[in-house]
Every structure is written in structure tokens, then in C-alpha cells.
Amino acid sequence: MPMLIFTKCVDCKRRLETLDRYYSVGEPFIKCDYCDTYNLIPSHRTEWALRGPVRRTLHWARVVLVGCMVGGGVGLMAAEGMKYLGHDPGSL
Numbered sequence: 001m002p003m004l005i006f007t008k009c010v011d012c013k014r015r016l017e018t019l020d021r022y023y024s025v026g027e028p029f030i031k032c033d034y035c036d037t038y039n040l041i042p043s044h045r046t047e048w049a050l051r052g053p054v055r056r057t058l059h060w061a062r063v064v065l066v067g068c069m070v071g072g073g074v075g076l077m078a079a080e081g082m083k084y085l086g087h088d089p090g091s092l
């Protein structure tokens with residue numbers, strides 16, 4: 001699930017934002033488009049190799065949770081679709 005990260009450039013104080021596509025795994029900095037300064041954002045995003053065991057566990061917990069929510073939603077829709085078509089999913 002992509003997440004937006006907002007921060008402020010330490011040099012020119014402009015607002016910076018980036019889209020976090022990989023569950024906060026990635027390079028722990030944003031480059032300012034205006035002054036080319038690299039701004040560190042390790043509390044938002046960091047390389048997998050730099051993470052400690054607690055953050056790795058939290059990462060997987062979040063991935064599994066989102067996966068269950070998406071998977072459960074698809075399962076419920078399939079069950080509703082089967083009912084609509086006249087099939088009882090419980091009797092398969």
C-alpha cells in the first residue's frame with residue numbers, strides 16, 4: 001500500500017514529498033528538487049539491511065495484516081457472487 005512521506009528540506013525549507021511504494025523499504029533520503037540537497041528520512045524509510053529485528057518484525061506484521069484484509073475481502077466477494085449465482089459456498 002503506497003504511503004506519502006512529507007518532510008522539509010533542511011537547506012531551503014521547501015516542503016518535500018515522496019511516494020513510498022515498498023512498505024518503507026528503500027533509500028533513507030529524499031533529494032530536494034530545488035537545491036539538490038539530500039534530506040535524511042530514516043525514521044520513515046530505510047534500507048532493509050539497515051533495519052533492526054524489531055522493525056523487520058513490524059514490517060512483516062503489516063504486510064501480513066494488509067494481505068489478510070485484501071484476501072478476506074476477495075473471499076467475501078466471491079462468496080456473495082456464488083450466492084447470487086444460486087450456489088451455496090457452504091455446500092461445495
Ligand SMILES: [Zn+2]
Pocket residue numbers: 009010011012013014032033034035036037
Ligand atoms: Zn532544498
